[in-house]
Amino acid sequence: MPDRMSPEAALALMPAVREAVRAAAAIALPFFKPGAETSARVWSKAGGSPVTEADVEVDAFLKVRLSELLPEAAWLSEETRDDPVRLEHDLVWIVDPIDGTRAFLSGHRDWSIAVALLSVGQPVLGIVDAPACRHSYEAVAGHGAFRDGAPIRVSSRTTLPGARVTGPKPLFNRLARGVAPGGDAGFERIERIPSLALRVARVADGAIDVGLVSKDARDWDLAGADLILREAGGAVCDLAGRPTLYNRPDPVHGELIAAPAGLIGGIVAALG
Structure with a gap:
C-alpha cells in the first residue's frame, strides 16, 4: 500500500533524524585524523574505490536507527547491497555514510554524512553533516534551508562573468568558453570539494555560485543536498535544465549543474 509523507510530517521527524546523524558523526570522527591518514581499516570495493570501517559502521548504525524511525521506508545507500524492492x-x-571517503582517509576535512528521505521520488527531508568542518546543513520541503540552525540562501548573483565556480576542469573550461568565447569569463575557481553533497550545500549557503558535477554521481551523493539547495533558492539539474530524478532502477546521473535558479538558464545556454 503506498505511503507518502507530507512536509509537516517530515518536519516532525527531523529532530530524531538530526539526532541520528549526530550520533553517526560521533562514530566516524574518532577514525578521522586531520591532515593525516585515517586510523580506520581501508579496503577496495569492486571498481577500485576505497571504503573504510568508518563507512561500514556509520552505514549499519544509520540503517538501524532510521529504519526504526520509519519502518515502512525502503533503503538505498552506498555501502548496502541494492535491493530492488525500493522501487515498489x-x-x-x-x-x-561518508561522502568523500578519499578525503576522510587522507585527512581532508571536506567529507560529510548525507541523508535524505524520499516521498514519491522526491526528497522531503535532507541533512548534509560535515563533522570535521563543524557545520551541518538541513532542509524540509517547504520549510527553508538551514546551516547550523540559521537560514541560508543562494548567492544573489544574476550574471555568470566573475562567478565563483567549482567542479571538474573539463566542465569548468567548457562553461568558461561558453560564457566568453575566446575571452575571459573572469571566474574565481574554487578548489574542488571532495564531498559532492557538501559541494552542493555550499552553493546553497552562497559560498559558491556554481557547482559542476561529473557524470556517474549517485542518488546518495545528491538527494539530501539537492533538497537543501532547492529550499535555499537553487536547483540541481542536468545540462538541459531538467530536474534531477531519484529512486530509479539505476540511481546514476549524468553531468549536472548546482546553482541559484537565476543562473541556471545562462549556464545551460553556455554549456549547450
Whole structure:
C-alpha cells in the first residue's frame, strides 16, 4: 500500500533524524585524523574505490536507527547491497555514510554524512553533516534551508562573468568558453570539494555560485543536498535544465549543474 509523507510530517521527524546523524558523526570522527591518514581499516570495493570501517559502521548504525524511525521506508545507500524492492516503495531513505571517503582517509576535512528521505521520488527531508568542518546543513520541503540552525540562501548573483565556480576542469573550461568565447569569463575557481553533497550545500549557503558535477554521481551523493539547495533558492539539474530524478532502477546521473535558479538558464545556454 503506498505511503507518502507530507512536509509537516517530515518536519516532525527531523529532530530524531538530526539526532541520528549526530550520533553517526560521533562514530566516524574518532577514525578521522586531520591532515593525516585515517586510523580506520581501508579496503577496495569492486571498481577500485576505497571504503573504510568508518563507512561500514556509520552505514549499519544509520540503517538501524532510521529504519526504526520509519519502518515502512525502503533503503538505498552506498555501502548496502541494492535491493530492488525500493522501487515498489514511495518512502525511501537515501544515505551516504561518508561522502568523500578519499578525503576522510587522507585527512581532508571536506567529507560529510548525507541523508535524505524520499516521498514519491522526491526528497522531503535532507541533512548534509560535515563533522570535521563543524557545520551541518538541513532542509524540509517547504520549510527553508538551514546551516547550523540559521537560514541560508543562494548567492544573489544574476550574471555568470566573475562567478565563483567549482567542479571538474573539463566542465569548468567548457562553461568558461561558453560564457566568453575566446575571452575571459573572469571566474574565481574554487578548489574542488571532495564531498559532492557538501559541494552542493555550499552553493546553497552562497559560498559558491556554481557547482559542476561529473557524470556517474549517485542518488546518495545528491538527494539530501539537492533538497537543501532547492529550499535555499537553487536547483540541481542536468545540462538541459531538467530536474534531477531519484529512486530509479539505476540511481546514476549524468553531468549536472548546482546553482541559484537565476543562473541556471545562462549556464545551460553556455554549456549547450
